Amino acid sequence: MSVVPRVSGRNEVYLLMxxxxxxxxxATFSDKFLTxxxxxxxxxxxxxxxxxxxxxxxxxxxxGIDVSFMAVATVAQYVMGVAITIYPFAHITIAILxxxxxxxxxxxxxxxxxxxxxxxxxxxxxxxxxVFYGVLVFLTGGRxxxxxxxxxxxxxxxxxxxxxSKAGVPYGLSVLTLIWVFVAALTWFILNYLxxxxxxxALGGNPEAARRAGVNIFMVMLFVYAYMGLLSGLAGFxxxxxxxxxxxxxxxxxxxDVLAAVVLGGASVFGGSGSVTGAILGVLTVAxxxxxxxxxxxxxxxxxxxxxxxLAAAAATTAYQSKKHTRRGVRIYVQ
Amino acid sequence: MFNRADRLPSRYAETIVLVTVLTLTVxxxxxxTRGRLLGxxxxxxxxxxxxxxxxxxxxxxxxxxTGGIDLSVISTANLTGILTALVLTRxxxxxxxxxxxxxxxxxxxxVGAVNxxxxxxxxxxxIIGTLAMMILxxxxxxxxxRGYVIAGFPNQFxxxxxxxxxxxxxxxxxxxxxAIAMSxxxxxxxxxxxxxxxxxxxxxxxxxGINTRxxxxRTYTISGLLSGLAGLxxxxxFNAAQADYGASFLLLTVLVCVLGVVDPAGGVGRVxxxxxxxxxxxxxxxxxxxxxxxxxxxxxxxxxxLILVIIIRRSLSGAGFQRS
Numbered sequence: 058m059s060v061v062p063r064v065s066g067r068n069e070v071y072l073l074m075x076x077x078x079x080x081x082x083x084a085t086f087s088d089k090f091l092t093x094x095x096x097x098x099x100x101x102x103x104x105x106x107x108x109x110x111x112x113x114x115x116x117x118x119x120x121g122i123d124v125s126f127m128a129v130a131t132v133a134q135y136v137m138g139v140a141i142t143i144y145p146f147a148h149i150t151i152a153i154l155x156x157x158x159x160x161x162x163x164x165x166x167x168x169x170x171x172x173x174x175x176x177x178x179x180x181x182x183x184x185x186x187x188v189f190y191g192v193l194v195f196l197t198g199g200r201x202x203x204x205x206x207x208x209x210x211x212x213x214x215x216x217x218x219x220x221x222s223k224a225g226v227p228y229g230l231s232v233l234t235l236i237w238v239f240v241a242a243l244t245w246f247i248l249n250y251l252x253x254x255x256x257x258x259a260l261g262g263n264p265e266a267a268r269r270a271g272v273n274i275f276m277v278m279l280f281v282y283a284y285m286g287l288l289s290g291l292a293g294f295x296x297x298x299x300x301x302x303x304x305x306x307x308x309x310x311x312x313x314d315v316l317a318a319v320v321l322g323g324a325s326v327f328g329g330s331g332s333v334t335g336a337i338l339g340v341l342t343v344a345x346x347x348x349x350x351x352x353x354x355x356x357x358x359x360x361x362x363x364x365x366x367x368l369a370a371a372a373a374t375t376a377y378q379s380k381k382h383t384r385r386g387v388r389i390y391v392q
Numbered sequence: 393m394f395n396r397a398d399r400l401p402s403r404y405a406e407t408i409v410l411v412t413v414l415t416l417t418v419x420x421x422x423x424x425t426r427g428r429l430l431g432x433x434x435x436x437x438x439x440x441x442x443x444x445x446x447x448x449x450x451x452x453x454x455x456x457x458t459g460g461i462d463l464s465v466i467s468t469a470n471l472t473g474i475l476t477a478l479v480l481t482r483x484x485x486x487x488x489x490x491x492x493x494x495x496x497x498x499x500x501x502x503v504g505a506v507n508x509x510x511x512x513x514x515x516x517x518x519i520i521g522t523l524a525m526m527i528l529x530x531x532x533x534x535x536x537x538r539g540y541v542i543a544g545f546p547n548q549f550x551x552x553x554x555x556x557x558x559x560x561x562x563x564x565x566x567x568x569x570x571a572i573a574m575s576x577x578x579x580x581x582x583x584x585x586x587x588x589x590x591x592x593x594x595x596x597x598x599x600x601g602i603n604t605r606x607x608x609x610r611t612y613t614i615s616g617l618l619s620g621l622a623g624l625x626x627x628x629x630f631n632a633a634q635a636d637y638g639a640s641f642l643l644l645t646v647l648v649c650v651l652g653v654v655d656p657a658g659g660v661g662r663v664x665x666x667x668x669x670x671x672x673x674x675x676x677x678x679x680x681x682x683x684x685x686x687x688x689x690x691x692x693x694x695x696x697x698l699i700l701v702i703i704i705r706r707s708l709s710g711a712g713f714q715r716s
Binding site: 122124170173174175176177179180181183184185186187188189190191192194195198199310313316317320325326327356358359360361362363364365366368369372373375376377380 | 516521527530538650685686690692695696698706
């Protein structure tokens with residue numbers, strides 16, 4: 058069926074058009090919006106949500122959903138914080154790899170529970186969200202960690218492209234943005250060029266057909282949720298870099314921001330469709346709307362109203378299109 | 393593993409599992425709190441605390457029976473609370489309480505109706521439609537209050553969340569009445585029966601001549617109305633309204649429903665089981681509170697209980713629980 062990719066491709070074109078017209082509107086309202094400084098700033102500040110969105114994209118494509126990722130990121134981040142405070146001379150790669158492996162392990166646990174119980178993933182991940190986060194806050198008392206080693210603080214300042222503003226403040230392309238770009242490229246490669254990627258689409262499109270075609274469903278689910286966990290751990294590291302401290306209560310509760318960005322990017326909650334381009338555009342749309350509203354000096358209390366309206370419009374458009382698409386020809390299901 | 397013939401009828405098996413878990417929880421918590429859990433004061437505390445989550449859970453249960461979900465229950469409750477609070481604090485007439493309640497519930501009803509329109513007529517998936525509505529409604533609530541708390545209501549209104557009827561706390565009476573009304577509606581009315589039907593097979597329901605769009609519209613409207621009732625109970629108990637109270641309750645409502653054998657795929661679930669599940673969670677919360685333990689640990693235990701119950705159910709009924 059060549060129609061399906063064409064339609065999902067068209068969704069991204071619509072989103073791109075919306076995105077570009079938003080950019081045009083914001084650029085005319087604020088002369089600060091299209092400056093390199095502001096663009097680099099947005100790309101840096103949204104790297105955390107961007108990475109999580111890519112993970113959730115993979116889960117949604119497989120027909121599942123994960124709401125425990127913020128709790129996973131919190132746990133992974135906290136363990137990393139404790140570890141690098143105890144061993145302050147550890148190399149920065151340890152501060153990156155440690156939370157990733159913890160995240161992957163917790164994600165794998167999600168996959169095992171979902172596969173074994175056959176209960177909808179939203180239920181299992183709500184349960185594990187409570188368990189992971191509850192145990193962490195109980196054990197740590199919710200204490201913040203401020204005293205991180207200098208090597209950790211220094212990492213956030215790295216910029217592969219460094220420029221000077223007129224006021225003499227350095228700015229540029231942050232290394233955190235590069236991590237996001239790298240994750241996007243990796244996810245795109247996995248989804249489009251590796252056998253596991255095609256199996257993820259197959260599982261989301263029709264699990265029974267995938268099973269009969271010989272796809273090992275457990276292995277695919279294990280990969281999907283462990284990958285989400287891996288990226289959650291990485292996102293936990295990135296978030297600690299952005300805020301320069303570790304606050305256990307700063308991430309949990311923002312799960313729906315990520316879900317909104319993925320859906321805005323055209324991924325279906327019923328599985329089988331979605332793309333990396335869409336996921337990036339989804340995050341960037343949310344990012345520029347919030348940024349633009351700030352630059353236009355509109356009270357932050359209105360931001361959620363605007364984001365909600367955009368999401369509602371996007372959902373209605375997608376639903377309308379798929380309805381039009383199914384009306385064009387009657388689908389006949391044959392056993 | 394049981395053989396098919398040895399298996400208890402699943403209708404009772406699940407209630408038995410739940411009641412057993414409740415009994416074990418009560419015994420365990422009574423021992424751990426050295427009997428204080430069974431004191432009159434802790435019963436009273438439970439009766440004041442439970443209704444908020446209880447009514448929200450009932451608001452969540454109805455869409456879940458049709459295979460949907462309502463992510464906007466908490467923000468609807470907060471919006472209702474804020475509008476009612478505005479009327480109560482700004483308008484000084486003798487019927488202010490009645491007016492406030494009416495304004496709040498009308499808003500809740502409207503939010504629910506819009507959810508219903510989006511899900512039934514625009515055919516947006518419930519997760520996305522109600523997610524957008526949740527963000528939108530929360531945004532409106534924030535824009536109205538600018539993050540401030542509206543506090544100080546007339547005594548007449550505080551009766552809803554803090555008063556007593558014949559010695560029984562008013563919110564508990566409200567919860568009981570709502571639960572019974574909902575149970576009767578689900579089992580005895582054409583609407584209830586077709587809601588279950590729609591949950592187990594939407595296409596067959598449509599082809600049996602039921603107006604499924606009106607069905608969904610009613611489902612989400614009632615869910616909105618119940619969220620509004622929860623909002624009234626909430627602000628009356630706290631004597632204050634705010635845009636982002638109780639955000640953690642959202643996932644809890646889904647958790648209580650699933651613990652109470654509501655199938656998120658739709659078509660299965662009874663009010664009785666949900667009530668037992670609610671009692672389990674409240675016992676754990678009150679017990680932990682009495683022991684001076686963190687509520688976060690209670691949250692973790694709730695999650696663990698949910699997973700445990702799901703695993704027990706699965707091994708009791710083989711592959712039978714999750715219909716494919």
